[in-house]
Amino acid sequence: MKPVIEVKRLNKTYGSETVVKDISFAVEENKIYGLLGRNGAGKTTIMHMLTAQLFPTSGEMKVFGENPYENNRVLSRMCFIKESQKYPDSFRVADVLAVAATLYPDWDQAYAQQLIEEFRLPLKRRMKKLSRGMLSSVGIIVGLASRAPLTIFDEPYLGLDAVARNLFYERLIEDYGEHPRTVILSTHLIDEVSNLLEHVIVIDNGSILINENADELRDKAYTAVGSAQHVSTYTAGKRVIHQESLGGMMTATIWGKGDKANRREAEGLGIQFAPVTLQQLIVHLTSDKGNGRVAD
Amino acid sequence: MMRMTGVLKMHWRDKTVWIYVPWVVLLFSFAINVIIGILTKGQENINSGGIASIYVYMFIAILIVQAQTFPFSLGMSIRRTDYFMGTALMCLLVSAGSSLVLFLLSVIENMTDGWGVNLHYFALPFMKDLSPIARFGVFFVVMTYMFFLGFVISSIHRRFGKTGLYVLFTAILLLSSIGSFAMTYYERWMDLFKWVAHHHQLLYVWMIPFIILYALISYGLLRRATVS
Numbered sequence: 001m002k003p004v005i006e007v008k009r010l011n012k013t014y015g016s017e018t019v020v021k022d023i024s025f026a027v028e029e030n031k032i033y034g035l036l037g038r039n040g041a042g043k044t045t046i047m048h049m050l051t052a053q054l055f056p057t058s059g060e061m062k063v064f065g066e067n068p069y070e071n072n073r074v075l076s077r078m079c080f081i082k083e084s085q086k087y088p089d090s091f092r093v094a095d096v097l098a099v100a101a102t103l104y105p106d107w108d109q110a111y112a113q114q115l116i117e118e119f120r121l122p123l124k125r126r127m128k129k130l131s132r133g134m135l136s137s138v139g140i141i142v143g144l145a146s147r148a149p150l151t152i153f154d155e156p157y158l159g160l161d162a163v164a165r166n167l168f169y170e171r172l173i174e175d176y177g178e179h180p181r182t183v184i185l186s187t188h189l190i191d192e193v194s195n196l197l198e199h200v201i202v203i204d205n206g207s208i209l210i211n212e213n214a215d216e217l218r219d220k221a222y223t224a225v226g227s228a229q230h231v232s233t234y235t236a237g238k239r240v241i242h243q244e245s246l247g248g249m250m251t252a253t254i255w256g257k258g259d260k261a262n263r264r265e266a267e268g269l270g271i272q273f274a275p276v277t278l279q280q281l282i283v284h285l286t287s288d289k290g291n292g293r294v295a296d
Numbered sequence: 297m298m299r300m301t302g303v304l305k306m307h308w309r310d311k312t313v314w315i316y317v318p319w320v321v322l323l324f325s326f327a328i329n330v331i332i333g334i335l336t337k338g339q340e341n342i343n344s345g346g347i348a349s350i351y352v353y354m355f356i357a358i359l360i361v362q363a364q365t366f367p368f369s370l371g372m373s374i375r376r377t378d379y380f381m382g383t384a385l386m387c388l389l390v391s392a393g394s395s396l397v398l399f400l401l402s403v404i405e406n407m408t409d410g411w412g413v414n415l416h417y418f419a420l421p422f423m424k425d426l427s428p429i430a431r432f433g434v435f436f437v438v439m440t441y442m443f444f445l446g447f448v449i450s451s452i453h454r455r456f457g458k459t460g461l462y463v464l465f466t467a468i469l470l471l472s473s474i475g476s477f478a479m480t481y482y483e484r485w486m487d488l489f490k491w492v493a494h495h496h497q498l499l500y501v502w503m504i505p506f507i508i509l510y511a512l513i514s515y516g517l518l519r520r521a522t523v524s
Contacts (some may be wrong), residue, residue: 044524053370053523070519072299075373084524085371088310088364095309102302103372148373 002065004029004150004182005050010059012045012206019045021206023059030180032196034214036187037203038286043186044082046203047154051080063150076105079148081139083155087127094123096138097145104146111175112145118167132159140168144175152184165189169196190279200278204286214278221281222258225251226271234269242284253284299374303382306365313357314390319397322350326417333413342415350394351442358387358446366454367523376518384511387443395435402431422496434500441503444510448517455517 005027012020020042027033035043048054049061052068052075061067068074087096097116101107116123119137127135136157143151157165173196176183187193200217202210210217221241224231231250235243242253256262258273266273276284307314325346333342362383369379402418410416423431452460479485492499 048522048524051370051373055520055522070375070377072375072378075375076299078373080371080373082371086364086367088361088368090310090312091368098309099302099306099372102305103299103374 002029003027004064006060006062006065007046007050008060010046010049010061011057012042012049012054013057019206020049020056023203023206023208025201025208025211027182027184028199029182031198032176032183032185034185034187034190034193034197034200035203036190036200036282037209039188041203041286042206043203044084044154047080047082047152047184047186051075051078051152053080076103077149078152079104079143079146079150080152081143081154081156083136083139083158085139089126089128091127092124093121093127093130093138096127097123097141100142100146104148106147106149106179108145108147111147112141115141115144115171118171119164133157133161133164136160137164144171147175147179147181150182150184152186154186155188156185157187157189165192169193172196190282191277194278197278202282202285209285210282217281218275218278219257221253221255221276223251223253223274223276224258224266224271225249225274226266226269230269230271234266234271242280253280300378300382300385303369303374303379304386306369307361307383307386310361313361314386315393318350318353318357318394321353322347325349329415329417330411330413333411333415336413338410338413338415340414342410342413342417343421344415344417346417347398347420350398351439354390354394354439355442355446358443359450362447362450362454366518366521370523376521377515380515380518383447384444387447388440391436391439391443395432395439398435399428399432403428426497437500437503437507441507444507444514448510448514451514451517451521454521 003026005025007026008024010020010023011018023042023046035047037043045054049056050063050068052070055069063074064077066074068078093116097112101109101112119141121134121137121141125134127138130138136159140153140156143153143156157168160168169192172183185193185196194214197214200210200212200214201208212220224234226234226249228245228248228250231243231252235252235254239255240252241255244251253276258266263273325344329342329344329346333340336342365383366379370376398418402423405411405415405417405419419431423434426434449461449464452464456463479488
């Protein structure tokens with residue numbers, strides 16, 4: 001399958017500070033990707049470069065097989081919704097949607113109308129006067145109704161309540177089903193989106209820590225729970241990315257497959273296995289304690 | 297092409313900034329002048345400079361418009377080139393439209409002997425000898441000049457930030473200080489004034505290459521400008 005995005009050895013530096021270090025990855029067509037990582041990891045910078053709003057310091061970058069810079073063939077097929085999007089002061093919600101309708105070739109006005117009602121957006125209100133959540137809703141509506149072959153959401157739901165976030169997930173998955181496209185979702189609410197994601201890219205300190213199919217990633221690690229002594233015995237020689245103990249009990253998150261041999265060994269020690277959620281996994285990997293231990 | 301007209305349409309949505317406010321400002325200033333004219337019963341010859349208000353407004357408006365619409369446009373997947381072309385075209389259209397109205401008002405002013413109160417608001421004294429087309433041309437060129445002057449300053453800010461503007465204005469200040477010192481030292485001020493007095497109509501023609509220069513510089517800067 002032809003990749004939608006191909007990035008090779010991409011770098012971005014500001015003076016002596018390197019924000020993105022030698023990143024390479026590819027994004028395949030019609031999949032939902034999660035671009036995850038801590039604040040300041042470099043996610044937003046990468047997305048800005050992909051959409052040609054920022055320039056890479058070095059490296060190669062292709063979107064739909066071409067350089068996106070000043071390229072309408074690429075840009076018109078791309079919709080980037082970001083938390084920091086600025087709007088002209090005098091613009092009302094209706095103005096933003098009307099401009100979007102003229103710019104995105106696949107724009108669906110009826111669908112936009114439906115979303116406006118569902119998100120309860122006041123069309124006549126000025127963008128300046130919107131609450132943070134409403135501002136996010138405008139971005140979400142533009143992102144969904146544009147039906148762009150490559151849609152990128154960067155923290156799209158700042159200030160949105162749980163009901164509206166859920167509405168977003170539902171509409172996204174529904175519309176994705178009917179109109180397949182490539183979606184990149186960058187967010188901190190990993191638990192909420194983990195069911196949506198088909199592929200996960202984790203960025204930490206400007207480098208790629210994980211680039212893995214979501215299902216496979218879930219099998220990459222497991223948690224072992226048991227008495228502290230036994231767990232310590234069990235984890236000896238294994239790659240532990242997180243461990244905590246409470247009283248005489250210990251919980252260890254281990255990088256690797258909990259295969260049959262492991263299971264038998266654990267059972268003998270009275271240790272139980274539990275799956276690790278995507279969120280826990282990423283927290284363990286990107287927190288300063290666990291940082292870089294699996295980056296091999 | 298389609299996306300450039302998209303930019304044009306985007307600006308057109310903001311008629312408040314491009315059309316309503318400048319004309320309200322101008323007509324308000326005009327009304328005050330007419331009232332003064334009525335109070336003095338048309339016995340005084342009033343040469344108002346009030347028309348400058350719309351020109352100053354356009355200069356400031358484009359600074360604000362670019363600061364707000366450029367990041368928005370890039371966020372909406374618009375090319376920098378299309379943004380530049382669309383915005384430049386909008387400036388030219390607004391200049392042409394506004395100048396046409398100014399010109400028509402100046403014709404009315406001449407026909408009514410200064411609105412019946414001897415007020416010279418739209419038809420400035422130096423325009424007496426100009427052909428109608430030249431009069432329209434002066435309105436148009438000066439307004440376009442104001443737009444592109446604002447546009448280039450805004451582009452420098454977009455590309456190089458505050459530092460860029462500091463450097464620019466420091467350089468201008470320095471050069472003009474050196475220039476005026478040199479003029480004084482070589483006793484050339486009178487020559488300059490005489491030249492301007494004889495060729496003041498040429499000044500408008502001289503604005504045209506500057507407009508083109510500002511446009512080219514703006515384009516070059518915006519091509520390398522980023523948004524975050």
